[in-house]
Amino acid sequence: MTATHKALSLPGLETAYDALATAIDEVGAGKTELFLVKLALLNANALGDPEQFQQHLQAALKDL
Amino acid sequence: MHQPTTDPRPSIYYSYKVFQPWLPSANPAQQKQPVVIAGSGPAGMVTALELARHGVASVVLTPELQFSQGSRAICFTRRSMEILQQVGVADRMTEGGLPWRFGNSFYRGQRVFRMEAPHDADDRFFPIINVQQQFMEEYLFDACAASPLIDFRWGNKVTQVTQKNGFAEVQVDTPEGEYTLQADWLVAADGGRSPIRTALDLKLEGASYEGFFVIADIKIDLPLPTERLAYFDPEWNPGNTILMHREPHGIWRVDYQLPEGETPEEALQPESMKTRINAQLKMIGHEGTPWQMDWSSVYSARTLTLPDYVHGNVIFTGDAAHLLPIFGVRGANTAFQDAQSLGWHLAFLLKGLAGPKLLANHSTERVGAAREIIDEAGKSTRFMAPPSRGFRLLRDAVLSLSLSQAFVRPLYHWRTSRPHEYAGSMLNSAGDDNALFRAGPAHGAPPQNIRLSADDFLLDHLGGAFDLLYFTEAAAIPEPLQAVVAATRQRGIPLRVVAVGAAHPVTGADLTLADADGHFRHRYGVQASGAGYLLRPDQHVCARWLTLDANRLQAALNTALPQ
Numbered sequence: 339m340t341a342t343h344k345a346l347s348l349p350g351l352e353t354a355y356d357a358l359a360t361a362i363d364e365v366g367a368g369k370t371e372l373f374l375v376k377l378a379l380l381n382a383n384a385l386g387d388p389e390q391f392q393q394h395l396q397a398a399l400k401d402l
Numbered sequence: 403m404h405q406p407t408t409d410p411r412p413s414i415y416y417s418y419k420v421f422q423p424w425l426p427s428a429n430p431a432q433q434k435q436p437v438v439i440a441g442s443g444p445a446g447m448v449t450a451l452e453l454a455r456h457g458v459a460s461v462v463l464t465p466e467l468q469f470s471q472g473s474r475a476i477c478f479t480r481r482s483m484e485i486l487q488q489v490g491v492a493d494r495m496t497e498g499g500l501p502w503r504f505g506n507s508f509y510r511g512q513r514v515f516r517m518e519a520p521h522d523a524d525d526r527f528f529p530i531i532n533v534q535q536q537f538m539e540e541y542l543f544d545a546c547a548a549s550p551l552i553d554f555r556w557g558n559k560v561t562q563v564t565q566k567n568g569f570a571e572v573q574v575d576t577p578e579g580e581y582t583l584q585a586d587w588l589v590a591a592d593g594g595r596s597p598i599r600t601a602l603d604l605k606l607e608g609a610s611y612e613g614f615f616v617i618a619d620i621k622i623d624l625p626l627p628t629e630r631l632a633y634f635d636p637e638w639n640p641g642n643t644i645l646m647h648r649e650p651h652g653i654w655r656v657d658y659q660l661p662e663g664e665t666p667e668e669a670l671q672p673e674s675m676k677t678r679i680n681a682q683l684k685m686i687g688h689e690g691t692p693w694q695m696d697w698s699s700v701y702s703a704r705t706l707t708l709p710d711y712v713h714g715n716v717i718f719t720g721d722a723a724h725l726l727p728i729f730g731v732r733g734a735n736t737a738f739q740d741a742q743s744l745g746w747h748l749a750f751l752l753k754g755l756a757g758p759k760l761l762a763n764h765s766t767e768r769v770g771a772a773r774e775i776i777d778e779a780g781k782s783t784r785f786m787a788p789p790s791r792g793f794r795l796l797r798d799a800v801l802s803l804s805l806s807q808a809f810v811r812p813l814y815h816w817r818t819s820r821p822h823e824y825a826g827s828m829l830n831s832a833g834d835d836n837a838l839f840r841a842g843p844a845h846g847a848p849p850q851n852i853r854l855s856a857d858d859f860l861l862d863h864l865g866g867a868f869d870l871l872y873f874t875e876a877a878a879i880p881e882p883l884q885a886v887v888a889a890t891r892q893r894g895i896p897l898r899v900v901a902v903g904a905a906h907p908v909t910g911a912d913l914t915l916a917d918a919d920g921h922f923r924h925r926y927g928v929q930a931s932g933a934g935y936l937l938r939p940d941q942h943v944c945a946r947w948l949t950l951d952a953n954r955l956q957a958a959l960n961t962a963l964p965q
């Protein structure tokens with residue numbers, strides 16, 4: 339995937355990284371999946387681009 | 403020997419009448435019939451009534467001596483009412499029915515989605531009306547009994563079907579033994595388990611979902627309006643879904659999904675049902691309100707269809723042709739559309755007004771409709787009763803988000819049954835102006851109803867024949883068009899002309915509708931005189947023109963009746 343002008347800066351990425359990890363810890367094991375799916379849906383809606391969402395899905399499915 | 407029960411079925415709100423069986427010994431020897439219909443559910447009876455309207459006689463065979471048990475279908479759509487109006491039972495449906503247009507979805511005690519079905523001043527019927535199936539069957543039966551062209555045979559069960567050369571032969575068992583009946587066409591309207599489908603070894607295509615739902619009809623007095631109520635993931639039934647509907651005669655339907663792993667037998671234990679219904683009543687704030695069970699059963703969602711509805715001289719229709727989830731009220735509402743379509747396609751073939759291609763078109767159109775429903779109902783089903791871990795997780799995420807995020811709420815939409823638009827039908831005219839219209843019903847769509855006066859609507863006047871709506875302010879339909887109309891009628895093709903827009907009766911039209919304020923024209927996207935719409939006998943649009951001439955009318959009629 340190529341970065342677009344909307345990509346995060348490195349500090350921004352680092353902030354997202356920390357925030358996501360902290361939230362996952364906060365949520366606890368039982369609700370992690372639900373939390374992540376909610377987040378994915380919110381992000382998909384904000385993205386507003388079904389094709390790009392598909393690309394993200396494919397990228398995330400790789401090398402698990 | 404077939405011995406149907408003669409005990410009236412139990413019911414709190416409906417008195418079952420037990421009819422006398424039709425016995426071969428009391429009737430003359432059987433001649434070959436043009437049409438034999440196996441089954442007297444909504445599909446069978448509407449097919450018989452539509453055929454009769456086109457002058458075609460039929461024999462209806464039904465194994466039981468009374469109407470179906472339990473309420474089964476309760477929600478009938480506007481289009482179903484428009485079809486039932488065609489066969490003369492809409493007034494009786496309206497009399498006893500409960501009309502409605504709002505649906506509510508609840509999660510964690512909060513209403514997260516309210517659906518408002520559009521209701522237009524031009525519509526005679528509400529988006530949905532609730533009537534129990536036995537009443538609907540009674541109305542249809544009374545209409546069948548009043549028709550001299552319908553030979554209705556209670557207590558007659560089809561036991562065997564043989565495809566002969568150009569006709570079908572059925573063995574029929576009665577309380578005094580068997581007889582043989584031959585038919586040019588056998589209509590298999592014998593329901594979801596269709597013994598005829600099994601006998602012909604035909605396979606349905608599609609998916610069956612595992613989640614089971616209990617349907618319980620209870621008598622209870624609840625001070626709630628007639629609206630659809632859906633509850634997701636309630637505390638008393640975690641992860642599952644509950645639906646509630648008000649029915650006439652003080653009855654409520656409670657539908658609830660079973661926890662995974664519970665068998666239908668366990669679920670139908672009276673104690674289990676009592677506990678759950680009480681828990682649901684408690685949740686909606688009516689704990690302790692007395693109620694009585696009328697009827698219960700278990701179902702699971704299936705999205706299956708035969709890939710072709712015509713097999714030799716046997717035609718499948720209604721549940722015999724496809725099995726659809728009831729979410730979005732598909733079963734009976736689809737059966738009406740099947741039957742309406744089959745009625746005219748088969749009648750026109752039998753009367754020699756078109757060739758076998760017309761029947762093939764019926765199958766293509768209705769299989770297309772079933773596939774569209776399967777696609778849509780599949781989405782509703784996957785939301786109501788998620789079939790896998792992934793679907794459950796997504797559904798739960800949406801429930802959770804819906805408390806604060808508006809964008810996910812439309813996912814609660816339960817996609818009510820709607821008429822299929824035969825946009826790609828081979829009966830649609832290729833050389834017309836369909837693509838040039840900016841408004842109005844397009845190729846294959848059912849017509850937009852128009853309110854003409856207080857109790858007078860366009861659809862009260864259409865159907866059962868080809869209808870030409872011709873928009874004109876002139877004193878007469880142009881001569882060349884009149885000539886095509888006359889020649890068409892000469893060939894035995896029923897064609898009516900409705901003139902729209904003139905203040906005085908138009909010569910050459912069977913009916914003139916004034917349209918003084920131009921409302922009708924506006925809704926049909928008509929800007930100038932000389933425009934026209936051609937509607938098939940099932941009312942669906944097959945051609946429309948901004949300027950109609952005789953050649954194009956003739957071409958459209960030729961296309962709509964392939965030889």
Ligand SMILES: Cc1cc2nc3c(=O)[nH]c(=O)nc-3n(C[C@H](O)[C@H](O)[C@H](O)COP(=O)(O)OP(=O)(O)OC[C@H]3O[C@@H](n4cnc5c(N)ncnc54)[C@H](O)[C@@H]3O)c2cc1C
Nearest residue numbers: 441442443444445474475476560592593720721731733734
């Ligand atoms: C519990 C329940 C709840 C439902 N709720 C809804 C709802 O809310 N909304 C909705 O739209 N749909 C609902 N449905 C579905 C709806 O009832 C059916 O889709 C509808 O009745 C189908 O009509 P049909 O004429 O194709 O078949 P049916 O109504 O099943 O009629 C089949 C006919 O064939 C006859 N038959 C069977 N075997 C033979 C034989 N060997 N020879 C001759 N005749 C035979 C039967 O006696 C019957 O008369 C529900 C169904 C059930 C079971």
